[in-house]
Amino acid sequence: MNGLGELGKGRKSIGVPNYQRVALAIRQAVVNGELDDGQRITTMELAEQYGLSLAPIREALLQLAAEGLIAIHPKRGAVVRAVTPEFLFDIYEVRLGLIPYLEGERAALATERDISRMVQAEKLYEQAVAEGNIEEIIEYNSVFHQAAKSIRVNFEADQILGRHHLLTQALRRRYGFSDLRKPRAIEEHNRLIDAYRRGSKTDARDVSRSHLQNAFEDLLSIMQTHQTPSKEPERISSSIGYREEQ
Known part of the structure; x- marks a missing residue:
């Protein structure tokens, strides 16, 4: 079948179930435009x-x-759905509706151990950025956010968000990051850590909302240099997903 490469090999593939390796290969082929x-x-x-x-x-x-x-x-059989800017818009609209609320709740519950994990992950992320290693940038960005997600707030929300976690990683492998995005993400990560240290729901939500909006706009901008969308997605509203303090 044209467009599909080999299954992943090497250290990171050891112990990975075959179905996940197949899904990874197909997912990346769709994102790369190798499957129509x-x-x-x-x-x-x-x-x-x-x-x-x-x-x-x-x-x-x-x-x-x-x-x-x-x-x-x-x-x-199965029919491929291309990843368009409109598809990306839908994904980030859902993420912006859920993640800021979850981050606020986690900030209020975070322990010193939780925050220490975030700090350690952020150091690895910053090192990967300095070295320009795209795979490690993607990996340690995920590790940073997983450190926060270990604070369980809403299992069902995590399940919904988890649907597109690997897809967003595949998109970054395909399109990368702009030069401005990487230092901005570092700043946003550290602001989020600070909000967690202070246990501030409001600040954690605000930082998370800005972080998601900036990530969306960066990825969308890069995608649009590679393909022409059928319509221009509107800017994600900064009010989506906001909940008033109780």
Whole structure:
């Protein structure tokens, strides 16, 4: 099948289930534009290409369907959905509706140990930025935010947000970051740490909202230099997802 590369190999692939490796390969192929919008892919073709049984292939396709990257049609296989600026807008609108609220609640509950984990992750992130290593920038950005997510506030909200976590990483592998985005993200991360230290719900929400808005605009800008959207997505409203202090 054209457009699909080999399954991931190397140290980071050790112990990774086959269905996740297949999902990663297909996800990146969709993001990279190697699979066309509306292109049909079948379990039999994928199983043959990757030398796997049908079970992990089906599981990978179900995961990608949950992310919105494919649509599964009974007896017809799966159909690819391209990642457009409009799709990105929808993802970040949901994220902006949930994450600032969660960050505020976590800031109020954070312990010194939680904050220490965030600080350690941020140091690794800043080192990756200084070295210009895109894979480590993506990885340690995730580690930083996972340190905060370890403070459980709303399991269902985390499940919803988790749907597109790997997709946003794939988009950054494809499009990277602007030169301005990386130092700005460092500043925002440190402002979030400070809000956690002070236990400030309001400041954590405000920083998180700004962080998401800036990340969206950066990624959208880069995407639009590579493709022409059918319409210009409107700016995400800064009021989405805001909840008044109780």
